[in-house]
Amino acid sequence: DARVTQTPRHKVTEMGQEVTMRCQPILGHNTVFWYRQTMMQGLELLAYFRNRAPLDDSGMPKDRFSAEMPDATLATLKIQPSEPRDSAVYFCASGLVYPGGRGTDTQYFGPGTRLTVL
Amino acid sequence: LAKTTQPISMDSYEGQEVNITCSHNNIATNDYITWYQQFPSQGPRFIIQGYKTKVTNEVASLFIPADRKSSTLSLPRVSLSDTAVYYCLVGDNAGNNRKLIWGLGTSLAVNP
Numbered sequence: 001d002a003r004v005t006q007t008p009r010h011k012v013t014e015m016g017q018e019v020t021m022r023c024q025p026i027l028g029h030n031t032v033f034w035y036r037q038t039m040m041q042g043l044e045l046l047a048y049f050r051n052r053a054p055l056d057d058s059g060m061p062k063d064r065f066s067a068e069m070p071d072a073t074l075a076t077l078k079i080q081p082s083e084p085r086d087s088a089v090y091f092c093a094s095g096l097v098y099p100g101g102r103g104t105d106t107q108y109f110g111p112g113t114r115l116t117v118l
Numbered sequence: 119l120a121k122t123t124q125p126i127s128m129d130s131y132e133g134q135e136v137n138i139t140c141s142h143n144n145i146a147t148n149d150y151i152t153w154y155q156q157f158p159s160q161g162p163r164f165i166i167q168g169y170k171t172k173v174t175n176e177v178a179s180l181f182i183p184a185d186r187k188s189s190t191l192s193l194p195r196v197s198l199s200d201t202a203v204y205y206c207l208v209g210d211n212a213g214n215n216r217k218l219i220w221g222l223g224t225s226l227a228v229n230p
Contacts, residue, residue: 004161042220042222042223043162043205043220043223044220045218045220048218056217056218058217091161091162093161093162105150105167106152106164106167107154107162107164108164109160109161109162109163110161111160111161112159112160112161
């Protein structure tokens with residue numbers, strides 16, 4: 001049963017520290033999404049990649065957040081420096097979209113990384 | 119920019135049919151409308167998707183009118199385990215960038 005994996009599952013850090021979250025998409029999926037979820041804002045799409053190229057990162061604060069896909073099996077989301085308002089659950093999701101396919105094709109979510117910035 | 123609107127919360131009882139409607143305008147003409155379910159401490163999980171008219175699978179039905187300005191998720195005979203947050207997802211009809219628009223979610227409480 002293929003699944004999206006995320007590490008770490010929990011992270012507590014102090015304000016100003018760098019945080020790196022990792023995601024392993026389902027093998028063969030060509031689209032990777034990063035989301036942030038809080039009680040106040042709900043589910044926010046930060047960025048997503050197709051075939052490792054960023055397709056939309058308009059939801060991501062560019063001054064402190066960065067997202068990359070070093071290879072097809074790893075996606076990273078980095079926050080530097082972290083702030084208390086970054087405390088949230090960060091989800092990674094992956095999906096398979098064929099050329100010219102629909103952007104809303106099925107996404108498979110990981111278990112999330114719960115980040116607390118003190 | 120596309121926008122979605124769904125009720126914040128709904129209450130129901132076991133065995134009832136529940137219909138959750140999401141209103142959406144300016145959505146991409148060739149994208150699916152997709153619904154997800156989320157339980158506490160888990161990531162959202164795909165329920166159903168459709169392009170137009172009616173789609174049915176083993177857990178739900180999805181009704182989409184011809185103008186695609188709304189969609190209704192129908193859960194037949196809900197049980198306590200259907201208590202969750204339900205999200206609609208659409209694509210924005212905004213040029214080459216594939217902007218995805220999530221609803222704010224409808225929190226469904228199923229009571230015994």
